[in-house]
Amino acid sequence: MSIKLAIEFLKKLEKNNNREWFADNKPEYDKALKATKLVFNDIYSKMQVHDELDKMKLFRIYRDVRFSKNKLPYKNNFGGTFHRVKPRLRGGYYVQIQPGNNFIACGFWDPSKEDLLRIRKEFEMDDNEIKSIINDSKFKSVWGTLKGDELKTAPRNFDKDHEAIDLIKKKQYIFSIQFTDAEVISEDFAQKVNDYFKTIRPFFDYMSDVLTTDLNGVSLIQD
Numbered sequence: 001m002s003i004k005l006a007i008e009f010l011k012k013l014e015k016n017n018n019r020e021w022f023a024d025n026k027p028e029y030d031k032a033l034k035a036t037k038l039v040f041n042d043i044y045s046k047m048q049v050h051d052e053l054d055k056m057k058l059f060r061i062y063r064d065v066r067f068s069k070n071k072l073p074y075k076n077n078f079g080g081t082f083h084r085v086k087p088r089l090r091g092g093y094y095v096q097i098q099p100g101n102n103f104i105a106c107g108f109w110d111p112s113k114e115d116l117l118r119i120r121k122e123f124e125m126d127d128n129e130i131k132s133i134i135n136d137s138k139f140k141s142v143w144g145t146l147k148g149d150e151l152k153t154a155p156r157n158f159d160k161d162h163e164a165i166d167l168i169k170k171k172q173y174i175f176s177i178q179f180t181d182a183e184v185i186s187e188d189f190a191q192k193v194n195d196y197f198k199t200i201r202p203f204f205d206y207m208s209d210v211l212t213t214d215l216n217g218v219s220l221i222q223d
Contacts, residue, residue, distance in 0.1 A: 003039045003097065004185040006032040006078055011099045017072045029061070036078045036097060039190055043095065044082060046194035051201075052085040077101070082197075084204075087221055090115075090211045091204040093197055102184045104193055106200050107174040108207065109148070115211055120155060120168045122210045127164035133202045142199050148172030173207070175200065 009032035012025070022029065037058060044056040058080040065071045077098035084091060094105045111119065123130060133139060134146050150169040154160035158168050177196055183189060212221050 002185060003035045003189070005035045006097050007099050007181050007185060008032075010076055010078070010097070013074060014076045014099070017074050017076070019073055022074060033058075033061075033078070036080075040080045040095065042190040043193050043197075046190060047082060047093070047197060050198050052089055053082050054085045055083050057081050057083070088208070088212060089204070090208040091200075095193060097184060099181055102179040102181065103176050104179070104196060105174055105176040106197060107148070107172070107203070109172050109174050111172070116171065118211060119173070119207070120158065121215060123164045123167045124158060124162060125215065127167060129206060130167065131164075133206055136202075139199065139202065142196060143175040143177065146170075146173060147176060148174045175203070 005028075009025075009028050012028075013022070016022075016025075040056055040058060044053060047053055058078065059075075061075050061078065063070075063073055063075055065073065077096050079094065079096040082093040082095075084093075091107060092109070094109075096103050096105075108115070108119075146167075149171045151171065152169075154162070154165055154169060159165070162168060179189070183192070213219055
């Protein structure tokens with residue numbers, strides 16, 4: 001079953017985002033969802049060879065419109081996350097299938113208050129290792145530059161003139177790669193995603209080490 005079914009269904013849904021149309025086309029949605037799950041499960045299996053994941057979560061297509069100005073009842077994408085085994089391993093993976101806006105992402109998009117402070121304090125103390133990783137030519141050729149929301153100025157109790165302020169200001173630490181619809185429906189899509197995710201490991205290994213130790217390098221994980 002090809003994920004092309006998902007692309008085709010989502011294109012139709014974008015033009016007919018209402019409950020009546022969705023109900024009439026529920027069988028097509030079910031097929032699109034099944035095709036998406038097959039690909040996501042394939043990615044999950046491939047990643048377990050080189051990483052430790054505890055689960056894959058495919059998000060529901062139904063939107064919660066209670067507190068949103070956008071009252072469209074359905075998302076126009078299929079998205080899923082791949083969770084690493086915590087607390088020892090940190091960072092997460094995301095895959096989104098959406099016509100014209102397919103992408104994969106990984107990193108830290110909603111770090112806890114405690115984790116964010118720990119990351120910032122690490123960069124304040126020494127930013128050489130993180131910059132060596134994210135500025136490596138091979139790494140950048142795959143993932144480009146670090147993305148994520150950031151503060152307009154320095155966080156409280158941090159020097160706005162610190163040499164690593166570009167990293168310290170960030171609230172998220174994310175890398176992403178876009179895919180065309182043609183790339184998504186190709187037979188090697190799952191393998192490509194797996195290969196790309198595998199190359200993020202230097203970043204994840206470093207960040208996992210940071211988030212499982214204190215500033216003196218002492219492990220925070222209980223035996």
